[in-house]
Amino acid sequence: MIGFLIRRILQALLVLFLVTVFTLALVHLFPGGPIRSLLGPRATPQQVAHYNQVYGFDQPFYVQYIKWVGQILHGNLGFSTKLNQSVTSLIAQDLPKTIVLVVLGTVVSLLFGIPLGLYQAVKRYTTGDYVLTGISFLGYATPTFFVALLLVEWFSIDVPLFPPFAPQGSTIGQILSDPRALVLPVAAYSFVLYALWSRYMRSSVMDNLVQDYVRTARAKGASERRVLWGHVFRNSLMSIITLLGLSLPTLVAGAIFIEVVFNYPGMGLAFYNAALNVDYQVLLGFTLIATLATIIGNLLADVGYAVLDPRVRYN
Amino acid sequence: MAIMPGADPREVETPLFAPEAAEATEAGAAKPRGLLRRGWEVFAENRLALASLGVLVFMVLFCFVGPLIYHTDQVHTNLTDSLCPPSASHPLGCDNVGYDQLGRLMVGGQTSLEVGFAAAIVAVIIGTLYGAFSGFIGGPIDSFLMRIVDAGLSIPYIMVVVILSVVFHPDTVIMIFIIAVFYWLGVARLVRGETLSLRTREYVQAVKVLGGRNSRAVVRHIVPNAIGTIIVQTTFAIADSIIILAGLGFLGLGVQPPATDWGDMLSGGLQYLQSGTNYWWLIYPAGIAIILTCIAFNFIGDALRDSFETRLQRR
Numbered sequence: 001m002i003g004f005l006i007r008r009i010l011q012a013l014l015v016l017f018l019v020t021v022f023t024l025a026l027v028h029l030f031p032g033g034p035i036r037s038l039l040g041p042r043a044t045p046q047q048v049a050h051y052n053q054v055y056g057f058d059q060p061f062y063v064q065y066i067k068w069v070g071q072i073l074h075g076n077l078g079f080s081t082k083l084n085q086s087v088t089s090l091i092a093q094d095l096p097k098t099i100v101l102v103v104l105g106t107v108v109s110l111l112f113g114i115p116l117g118l119y120q121a122v123k124r125y126t127t128g129d130y131v132l133t134g135i136s137f138l139g140y141a142t143p144t145f146f147v148a149l150l151l152v153e154w155f156s157i158d159v160p161l162f163p164p165f166a167p168q169g170s171t172i173g174q175i176l177s178d179p180r181a182l183v184l185p186v187a188a189y190s191f192v193l194y195a196l197w198s199r200y201m202r203s204s205v206m207d208n209l210v211q212d213y214v215r216t217a218r219a220k221g222a223s224e225r226r227v228l229w230g231h232v233f234r235n236s237l238m239s240i241i242t243l244l245g246l247s248l249p250t251l252v253a254g255a256i257f258i259e260v261v262f263n264y265p266g267m268g269l270a271f272y273n274a275a276l277n278v279d280y281q282v283l284l285g286f287t288l289i290a291t292l293a294t295i296i297g298n299l300l301a302d303v304g305y306a307v308l309d310p311r312v313r314y315n
Numbered sequence: 316m317a318i319m320p321g322a323d324p325r326e327v328e329t330p331l332f333a334p335e336a337a338e339a340t341e342a343g344a345a346k347p348r349g350l351l352r353r354g355w356e357v358f359a360e361n362r363l364a365l366a367s368l369g370v371l372v373f374m375v376l377f378c379f380v381g382p383l384i385y386h387t388d389q390v391h392t393n394l395t396d397s398l399c400p401p402s403a404s405h406p407l408g409c410d411n412v413g414y415d416q417l418g419r420l421m422v423g424g425q426t427s428l429e430v431g432f433a434a435a436i437v438a439v440i441i442g443t444l445y446g447a448f449s450g451f452i453g454g455p456i457d458s459f460l461m462r463i464v465d466a467g468l469s470i471p472y473i474m475v476v477v478i479l480s481v482v483f484h485p486d487t488v489i490m491i492f493i494i495a496v497f498y499w500l501g502v503a504r505l506v507r508g509e510t511l512s513l514r515t516r517e518y519v520q521a522v523k524v525l526g527g528r529n530s531r532a533v534v535r536h537i538v539p540n541a542i543g544t545i546i547v548q549t550t551f552a553i554a555d556s557i558i559i560l561a562g563l564g565f566l567g568l569g570v571q572p573p574a575t576d577w578g579d580m581l582s583g584g585l586q587y588l589q590s591g592t593n594y595w596w597l598i599y600p601a602g603i604a605i606i607l608t609c610i611a612f613n614f615i616g617d618a619l620r621d622s623f624e625t626r627l628q629r630r
Contacts (some may be wrong), residue, residue: 018466028399029482066415141609143558143578145565148586157593162588253473253562260566261585271474272566275481283481287474294469 001159004306012299021071021290023284024065033057034280039195061235077288078281080274088269094287096172098266101258102251104182105189106244114240117201124225132198137229139195144254148261155184166264175265185262196250200243204236211235238308245301263264263269354622364618367611374608378424387418390573399510401596408596411584419580420600426487426576427608430560434494435552440493442502443545447533449503450510461507467500476559480568487570489564494556502548516540543623550616554609562603575603 027034035051036043055069061179071077097303120129146253156164166177166185175182208214209232216228254267259268267286320465390411401408407416449460470562479493512539514520520531538545561578569628570577584597 011465014462015466015469018463019470022466022470026478026482029479099492105389132464137610137613138606141558141606141613142602143561143565143605145562145578145585146581146598146605149581149598150604152588153593153598157588192557219366237576249473252471256473256477257565259560263589271477273564275477275568278481280481281472286468287478290474291470294471298465298469 002307005303008302010297015181016292016295019066019295020069020288023288023291025070025130026284026287027280028057030220030269044293072256072288080279081185082274082277082279083282087281090269091159091285091289092280093170093267094267094270097168097264098255098259098268100175101185101189101264101266102185102255105254105258106193106251108186109190109193110197111239112190113197114201114237116194117198117207117225118199118228118236120202121205121209124202136195139192142192142199144192144257147191148184148258151184151188164262166193166259168263185258185264187203188261190256192254193247193250196247197240197243201236204239206230208232208235210264234238238305241308242301242305245297245304248290248297252290252294256282317554318591336599352611355620358618358622361618361621363614367614370607370611370617374424374604374611375428376393378428380420381421382506383540385418386423387573389414389418389422406498407600408594410580410597416580416596419575420577420604421577421582423577423580425558425603426570426574427560427578427605429492429571430487430494430576431519431553431557431608433491434498434556434560436558437491437495437548438498438552439502439545442499443538443541444533445499446503447510447541448529449536450507451514451529451537453511453514453531457507462503464500464503466495469503470497472497473562475558476563477566478566480563482569485569486618487574490570496557498556498559502545502552504540505544505548509544510537513537515542522555524553545621547616547623550612552617554612554616557605557609557612577605 008057033048033052034057035048035055039047041053075088075148077091079086080090083090101140116132120132123129127216152164154159162183163181164184165181167175167181169177214227214231217231218224221231255266255270256271258264259270261264270282270285272278274286392414393409394412399405399409401416405415405417407420409415410419438442445460445464449457471487476493477498479496480490482492483489510533513534519532519536521534557577560569561581564576564578564580565582565585567579567582569576578601579597580601584594584601587594587597
């Protein structure tokens with residue numbers, strides 16, 4: 001187990017190294033290099049050369065890399081000249097709000113996805129199963145932003161129940177103080193995730209229902225209810241827990257679109273604005289943070305799976 | 316080390332619309348039929364898949380033949396028609412600069428379908444070769460190549476394509492590569508998994524024993540035997556590419572005007588929804604086109620997986 005943990009962490013570190021190299025390489029992709037994109041097309045070559053020297057972009061790639069990683073380790077992710085704010089403080093300001101959206105959306109979608117996926121597996125190939133399958137296929141094929149647009153159209157224009165904008169404000173308190181405005185963003189976010197969980201839960205429960213331990217439980221006279229909730233449900237949940245760890249990229253993508261449609265003041269909206277303003281420090285800083293979260297999520301998913309499932313062997 | 320199934324639930328699903336008739340083995344099977352023929356028989360029994368094929372044929376005709384019959388000006392704006400509601404002369408109304416929406420749907424659809432197809436094919440070819448070679452070679456090289464894939468996959472996909480779009484201001488061709496440049500990673504992982512089981516087969520071993528080169532074993536034996544997985548993956552990749560392109564278009568980072576795609580058309584609708592006006596013809600047509608196309612590809616992918624599942628085929 002310890003050996004597995006060490007190996008897995010070393011792997012994660014190697015991945016992290018590759019990702020950071022790649023991210024820094026992205027900086028040089030910007031048209032004319034990072035300084036040119038900062039100063040604009042009218043800057044003279046002398047000015048560009050000067051700032052390249054100031055920022056160290058004229059040095060060999062590995063020197064730049066070492067300095068850059070050193071900066072990151074000191075918590076310095078760069079400075080947005082467009083916003084006149086450090087990327088770290090921008091993250092500190094926006095990340096909590098995005099976490100509120102992601103956690104609310106994930107919890108709501110799990111509350112629907114897990115029971116309905118279980119229901120589908122137990123009643124497989126019935127009308128109810130087909131209807132729910134249809135809904136989750138819709139969830140797959142529908143872009144997040146279109147779900148959001150439809151909800152605005154239906155529940156804020158046609159029937160003005162909820163405001164079309166997310167709550168505005170700079171603190172979590174202000175966001176949570178307007179729950180009516182949170183309904184549509186959270187609903188749109190959870191619909192797409194619901195499709196993911198319910199499909200996974202359905203196939204996971206179906207896999208578990210034919211296992212030997214289910215037959216054993218039935219043979220020992222356990223009621224169908226006990227078989228389902230005491231045995232199958234618990235074992236099926238395991239794969240959902242690990243799936244959660246692997247779903248961070250999906251969660252991030254969803255958050256970006258939902259925040260743009262509803263003007264929700266989180267990291268996704270800030271990322272979008274940075275894209276429009278070609279604010280590369282923010283783009284790269286945010287990408288790095290999201291990637292780091294993904295790597296940790298994957299690590300936790302693997303380790304969690306190994307801990308939860310005694311059948312997994314560590315070699 | 317791979318103790319988790321792929322994060323994409325489509326990969327682990329049990330076939331949902333498995334035609335039950337396939338189990339009946341007719342004794343009077345006259346002569347052996349080819350794989351494609353038998354596969355088509357399974358496919359043709361799946362009515363959803365046939366309907367999806369019909370939807371796709373319709374979409375292709377609509378987008379590529381439609382403009383030959385229904386002539387509209389999709390280059391010059393016409394502000395007098397701005398936002399006109401659906402009428403006899405404009406069946407689906409006009410957008411904010413006066414483009415006829417029905418004609419726009421055709422032109423946008425061309426971009427969406429072209430980019431979707433091309434990006435998927437580029438990504439699948441690269442991913443297949445990379446994954447097959449990596450899995451076939453094995454050992455530390457395989458391990459390292461897969462860490463590169465891990466690294467790429469841990470960067471949230473949407474963030475990469477957003478950054479690349481900001482950098483390159485893509486036209487249709489560049490867009491294809493922007494979408495493919497990270498999508499192939501998932502394909503590579505999948506094909507490598509398949510290769511690991513194929514490379515121990517006798518016929519692959521035989522190539523080695525007979526002194527055949529690695530490239531021969533991969534291209535002539537491993538890839539053809541994994542073709543089922545690869546084709547199924549291509550259909551899903553097309554659906555995903557269309558959604559990604561739509562997402563970029565929606566964010567205003569897609570193909571440059573006057574070119575458009577279905578997602579770009581939707582972003583026009585957002586502005587007016589937020590101002591509280593109900594220009595429904597700006598969101599329904601493009602949104603429904605995206606959903607129909609993507610659902611169709613997903614159903615076809617599902618049916619193809621059943622078709623290539625030899626156990627379901629009648630011999």
